[in-house]
Amino acid sequence: MVRYDFPRSGADSYFAGFDRAIGVLATTHGGDRARAATLGDALATVLALWLLRRQDPSAEWAGQRLAAFYGRVREVLEHHGGDFAVYLAELDFALESETPIGWYNACFARSVVEVLLQDAALPPTALVASDWAEATDEEMRDVATRVAPLPVDAIPRSMPEEHWWWFVASGTPEEITYDY
Secondary structure, three states: OOOOOOOOOOHHHHHHHHHHHHHHHOOOOOOHHHHHHHHHHHHHHHHHHHHHHHHOOOOHHHOHHHHHHHHHHHHHHHHOHHHHHHHHHHHHHHHHHOOHHHHHHHHHHHHHHHHHHHOOOOOHHHOOOOOHHHHHHHHHHHHHOOOOOOOHHHOOOOOOOOOHHHOOOOOOOOOOOOOO
16 A cells, blocks of 8 residues: 555554554454554554654654654564564565555555664564564565566655665656647
């Protein structure tokens, strides 16, 4: 699912969205992938809040409330490590598809993980391998040569260049058919 115009809600809705998604995580039916998708919905709020804070660093919620939220996120990931491992594996599956939607999903998940590591202080040991970020980045650089760039309106607002994966795709442009 591509989230156009992301983030588009206020911080309060994202804090509440995380709690809603985590509230149903334990009872999510459909196996590991379904639970990982529910966890992914919760983790999308992490990226949304990070982007909103970039847009307004002085927002009242960007201090203590955000720090407490990050603590809750770390706690949830500690208790749902298996679901987080499947979430990370889904990023690999998305990359292997070499499709625009797969590329978008991989970029989204990679940005979530970057925020978790850099801002939410998730310990690198929470990832499936100590070299997960490096290995994933290498694979993304390789796949980027085979997928078309994302449309500008699909890239989340305020996404910095440090999240290079959003901007690096360079596959063969689609042919445009002119109707004369």
